[in-house]
Every structure is written in C-alpha cells, then in structure tokens.
Amino acid sequence: MLIHPQINPVALQLGPLAIHWYGLTYLAAFGLFMLLGYRRLRHEPFASLKGPGAWGRQDVEDILFMGVMGVVLGGRIGYCLFYKPLYYAAHPLEIFAVWQGGMSFHGGMLGVIVAMLWFARSRSRPLLQVADFVAPCVPTGLAAGRIGNFINGELWGRVSSPDLPWGMVFRGAGDLPRHPSQIYQFLMEGLLLFVLLWLYARKPRQPGQVAAAFLIGYGVFRFTAEFFREPDAHLGILSLGMSMGQWLCVPMIVGGLGLWLWAQKFSNNMIK
Incomplete structure (x- = not known):
C-alpha cells in the first residue's frame, strides 16, 4: 500500500506571489499544444493548402490564444453549471473565485468549440478542418492536467482492494487504499489517446473524422476511468448507477459516432 507523497501545491513562492x-x-x-501544432502543419491536408486557406505558425498561436480563453472560461462556467448549479446560483460572485478550484473538462471542451467557431469564422475556414487540426494536439494537455490533480492529491479514486500493489492512501480521503485514478486518466485519456489519435490523423481522413475520433476516444476512456474515480461527494452516483462524469461522456460518444458516420456517408455520396 502506497501513501500519497503530499507534495506542496505551491511550486515557488516569491514574496506574496x-x-x-x-x-x-x-x-x-x-x-x-503549440509544439504539436507546429508539427501538425506538416501533416496533410494542411501541408498542401495554398493561398488564403494555407495554415501557418501564426494560426497555431492565434487558435491557442482563443483556446486558452475557451478552456478557462468554459471550464469554470461548466463546473458551476454541471456540478454545483444551485450553490453558484445562490453565490454568483463565487463563480469568479477560480483560486478556490473547480474546473470541468466538458465545460472547457464547449469553450474550445466556441473558440474554434470564432477562429473558423474569422479566417473563413471550414469548422471541421479547424477541429481536425486541433484534436490531436489536445490529449497531452489533458495528461498534464491530470499530473496537476495528482500533485494536489485531489480527484482521488474509489476504495481499492488492499491487495492492489499501487493502491494509495490519500490524505483527506480516510485510511483506506484507493485507486490513483488521476494516473489512470493520465495514461488513458492523456498518453494513450494522444498516440492513437496522432497515428490516426497522419493518414488521409474525411473532414470531421479526426475530431470525431477524439470525441469517441476521450468519451470511452473517461467513461471507463469513472468506474475507478470517487464520484463528487455532493452528487454521488446518479441514475442508472452512473456518475456525472459518465453522463457527460454519453453525448460525446454518441456525437462522435454520429459525426464519424456522417463524414463517411458524405464521402461515399461524393464518390457516387
């Protein structure tokens, strides 16, 4: 049985900062994201685009800036709406208290979608082309975030068998060993999803299929990880024995499958 190392969440203290x-x-x-975005410029179809539709390093930097805004604003608003709507309705000013924690991946994803819509419209580019460019560059960022969760000793897993070699006791979660679900998510929705999606995106795909693969892959991996992650205390297990995280993954998986099949059908109709 392992003990969480209780790392100081403050990496560096400079006076009051x-x-x-x-x-x-x-x-x-x-x-x-920026490094992978630069590499993505060498992949097809982006490497072959010429004229006004060509992609360059400035596009990567601009979409990163818009994406950062989408992640922060969407992640915070999504957390307030999905996980504690009644609390924040009664304490609206605390929505801005981001230092207290509380970010939602699904909210952040919606924020990024808005950012991609903005970018696509401002650059007169197809939305699906923008989404296909962005999708393979995202999972490494998710992996980094899960490392942050582990350092903070938060979002721990459910109680595990005492015989589990990597079962870990988290301070604040009692004395029983738990699944280090942050590491599970780091490995699945971070590293594994990145490898699969990066390889999938290297070959020619129909517009929208790379983005669809991200939705399906993340949805499946996160849905699986939720079986080992402790549900939010104020929500617990919801209907059908599923957590809030799992319920939020269902429309991702369904939407991803629908988008992938639509892209494939559209391609087949074009060939006919």
Whole structure:
C-alpha cells in the first residue's frame, strides 16, 4: 500500500506571489499544444493548402490564444453549471473565485468549440478542418492536467482492494487504499489517446473524422476511468448507477459516432 507523497501545491513562492504546480501544468499543456501544432502543419491536408486557406505558425498561436480563453472560461462556467448549479446560483460572485478550484473538462471542451467557431469564422475556414487540426494536439494537455490533480492529491479514486500493489492512501480521503485514478486518466485519456489519435490523423481522413475520433476516444476512456474515480461527494452516483462524469461522456460518444458516420456517408455520396 502506497501513501500519497503530499507534495506542496505551491511550486515557488516569491514574496506574496505563489506559483502553483497546477498552474504550471496548464502552462505545460499550452506549450505542448503549440509544439504539436507546429508539427501538425506538416501533416496533410494542411501541408498542401495554398493561398488564403494555407495554415501557418501564426494560426497555431492565434487558435491557442482563443483556446486558452475557451478552456478557462468554459471550464469554470461548466463546473458551476454541471456540478454545483444551485450553490453558484445562490453565490454568483463565487463563480469568479477560480483560486478556490473547480474546473470541468466538458465545460472547457464547449469553450474550445466556441473558440474554434470564432477562429473558423474569422479566417473563413471550414469548422471541421479547424477541429481536425486541433484534436490531436489536445490529449497531452489533458495528461498534464491530470499530473496537476495528482500533485494536489485531489480527484482521488474509489476504495481499492488492499491487495492492489499501487493502491494509495490519500490524505483527506480516510485510511483506506484507493485507486490513483488521476494516473489512470493520465495514461488513458492523456498518453494513450494522444498516440492513437496522432497515428490516426497522419493518414488521409474525411473532414470531421479526426475530431470525431477524439470525441469517441476521450468519451470511452473517461467513461471507463469513472468506474475507478470517487464520484463528487455532493452528487454521488446518479441514475442508472452512473456518475456525472459518465453522463457527460454519453453525448460525446454518441456525437462522435454520429459525426464519424456522417463524414463517411458524405464521402461515399461524393464518390457516387
């Protein structure tokens, strides 16, 4: 049985300024997106686009800036709406208290979709082309965020068998060993999803299919990880024995499958 190392969440203290590890993982996520975005410019169909529709390094930087705004605003608003709507309705000013924690991936994803819509409209580019460009660059950022969760000792897993070699006791969660679900999510929706999606995106695909693969892949991996993650205390297990995280993954998976099949059908109709 392992003990969570209880790492100081503050990485560096400079007088009144505290730099948190979690904030650094966000910076790492954005930096990884930029590096992968530059590499993505060499992939088809983006490498062959010429004229006004051509992609360049400035596009990567601009969509990153818009995406950061989408992640932060969408993640916070999504958390307030999905997980504590009644509380924040009664305490609306606390919506802005981001230092207290509380971010939702699904809300952040909706924020990124809005950012991609904005980018696509401002650059006169197809939305699905923008989504296909962005999707493979996202999972490494998700992996970085899960490392931040583990450092903070938050979002721990459900109680595990005492015989589980990597079962871990988290301070604040009692004395029983638990699944280190942050690491599970780091491995599945972070590293594994990145490898699968990056390889999938390297071959020619119909517009929208790379983005669809992201929706399906993340939805399936997150749905699976939720079986090992402790549900939010104020929500618990919801209907059909599913957590809020699992319920939010259902429309992702269904939407991803629908988008992939639509793209395939559209391609077949074009061939006919």
